[in-house]
Amino acid sequence: MDTEAGAGELDLLPDDLPEGLVVADDAGLVVCFNAEAARLTGRPAAEALGRRIEEALPLESTDGRDWWRLTDPYHGPADRPGQPERTLLLPSGQELLVTTRYARSRPAGPVRRLVLTLRGGHTGGRAERGNAELIATVAHELRSPLTSVKGFTATMLDKWERFTDEQKKLMLQTVDSDADRVTRLITELLDVSRIDSGRLEIRRQPVRLDEAVRRHVETLVNGGVQADRFHLRIADSLPGLWADPDKIDQVLGNLLENAVRHGAGTVTIEVDRAPSGAPSPPTPEGAPSQEGTSVTVSDEGPGIPEDAVHRVFTRFWRGNDRGGTGLGLYIVKGIVEAHGGTVAVGRSPQGGARFRFTLPAGTPAFLS
Numbered sequence: 001m002d003t004e005a006g007a008g009e010l011d012l013l014p015d016d017l018p019e020g021l022v023v024a025d026d027a028g029l030v031v032c033f034n035a036e037a038a039r040l041t042g043r044p045a046a047e048a049l050g051r052r053i054e055e056a057l058p059l060e061s062t063d064g065r066d067w068w069r070l071t072d073p074y075h076g077p078a079d080r081p082g083q084p085e086r087t088l089l090l091p092s093g094q095e096l097l098v099t100t101r102y103a104r105s106r107p108a109g110p111v112r113r114l115v116l117t118l119r120g121g122h123t124g125g126r127a128e129r130g131n132a133e134l135i136a137t138v139a140h141e142l143r144s145p146l147t148s149v150k151g152f153t154a155t156m157l158d159k160w161e162r163f164t165d166e167q168k169k170l171m172l173q174t175v176d177s178d179a180d181r182v183t184r185l186i187t188e189l190l191d192v193s194r195i196d197s198g199r200l201e202i203r204r205q206p207v208r209l210d211e212a213v214r215r216h217v218e219t220l221v222n223g224g225v226q227a228d229r230f231h232l233r234i235a236d237s238l239p240g241l242w243a244d245p246d247k248i249d250q251v252l253g254n255l256l257e258n259a260v261r262h263g264a265g266t267v268t269i270e271v272d273r274a275p276s277g278a279p280s281p282p283t284p285e286g287a288p289s290q291e292g293t294s295v296t297v298s299d300e301g302p303g304i305p306e307d308a309v310h311r312v313f314t315r316f317w318r319g320n321d322r323g324g325t326g327l328g329l330y331i332v333k334g335i336v337e338a339h340g341g342t343v344a345v346g347r348s349p350q351g352g353a354r355f356r357f358t359l360p361a362g363t364p365a366f367l368s
Helices: 035-041 067-071 121-162 165-197 209-222 245-262 306-311 328-338
Strands: 020-024 030-033 082-089 095-104 111-120 230-234 267-274 292-298 342-347 353-360
Touching: 020 035, 035 111, 082 165, 121 165, 165 328, 209 230, 209 245, 209 267, 209 292, 245 267, 245 292, 245 328, 245 353, 328 342, 328 353
Parallel strands: 230 267
Antiparallel strands: 020 030, 020 111, 082 095, 095 111, 267 292, 292 353, 342 353
16 A cells, blocks of 8 residues: 655655545455544454454345345456445444445456445435535536626627627637537536446547647647746656547646646656556556556646645636636546556655646457
8 A cells, every 4th residue: 555755745644634445356355444444344453454354244135135146246247347336234224335346457357456444324324425525516507608698699699789799709609619618517417427437438549648648748739828928848668548538628628738837937847657466546546556657737826735735636626816716637537447557646846736646557468
């Protein structure tokens, strides 16, 4: 459960995490059972370590079925990234909110780590509160562009002849931009729904991450960002990557736009090989390293406060000066993990934010 030893980064040990963390190896034996997991289950870590996961953490669905037989993580469908958060029961009847992630050595490969996060059942109202917050956020984000669209269209319909062609063009451009904003919001909401339900569909095909990064930088430059704001470091002979190009574009677009908008100074993008055995990014799940390709995006801005690092990839997280829905980084994490990868945040050597995601190498053979 080692974390990446980066300068100035936050080192999280399992017992420091606010949620229960249970990790089983490829044989189904428990290799991590943190202090919060021991508190929630009433079982000392020493009794759980080395035991089979179904013995150390016996769980039932709310209708009384054995959860491990029901999900069969080690022998179930090979394209399944895990299980979304569900209410499960201990033998005592105590409720736990359990999220499961299947860490694989390659796409559609065998499960190498089974990673579970546990929350107390008393947080059962969290989903309802989250849905209420989502509705409020959506209503707030939709109100502004829709008000603008309604205002401009009503004005043009009522006073069309009074405006010059240039004025009409400007108002139509504003309507078009606001329509794009609404479309992006709807796309975010659909992605959140699919991530939460474990139904995020990944359509894999060959992807060149180096070309995708260059394309996104070019788009930002064409949109008015100074070209010298970016510094690219792209390694030679990157491993083959089979991924969903549209989803990867979402990840890159979100990270680069955040760095430009909320960071400062030079934005450095590094694309490199992530060899087997290399330190993996620090993640709350403690995911192991894996062979593949890593992309690191760092800036020279104020960075992210250490007390907020663990919340960055949660729903609705926003920095002090951040607008928007606060769903972008939550979606980034969901997309990367659906590909079998990992994503993490830390502090760059220049003091700004440093995001790094790693995707496992893959070939068509891995998908059969």
